[in-house]
Amino acid sequence: MSIIDSIQNIVQPIIVDYAAWLILGALGWFFRRLPERWRIDIEAKHREALHRALHSGAELLIDTLQKHPAVAVPDRAIGEIVDYVRMSVPGAIRRLGPSQAQLERMARAKLRERLDAITGRDRLSEALGRAGAR
Numbered sequence: 001m002s003i004i005d006s007i008q009n010i011v012q013p014i015i016v017d018y019a020a021w022l023i024l025g026a027l028g029w030f031f032r033r034l035p036e037r038w039r040i041d042i043e044a045k046h047r048e049a050l051h052r053a054l055h056s057g058a059e060l061l062i063d064t065l066q067k068h069p070a071v072a073v074p075d076r077a078i079g080e081i082v083d084y085v086r087m088s089v090p091g092a093i094r095r096l097g098p099s100q101a102q103l104e105r106m107a108r109a110k111l112r113e114r115l116d117a118i119t120g121r122d123r124l125s126e127a128l129g130r131a132g133a134r
Helices: 003-067 074-088 090-096 100-119 123-131
Strands: none
Touching: 003 074, 003 090, 003 100, 074 090, 074 100
């Protein structure tokens, strides 16, 4: 046995131990980050589902308004959209936890967006015109 073999016999187990600890540390870091990434993906899916439900609720309300114009009470209309959203995506509502006021503001914005698209109204151009920027 040469001196190189004896040094290798002494150093090799130490290198293997450090390599094992390094690999375990990297795996621990990876598995610790994994749930955080899943949480972000799940939250994004819930937000997307909430916005799709708001859009669908606004579309449903517009269809109802076209068939029965007498239903056009604004607060009732917003309540209809919020009720639809609560029934449509209860998991997203539970996970994201928006308040009633937040849901109503979101429903109002989505309804305004849909009505502006139907009527061809451009609020940005109107605001720029009022500001004198033409």
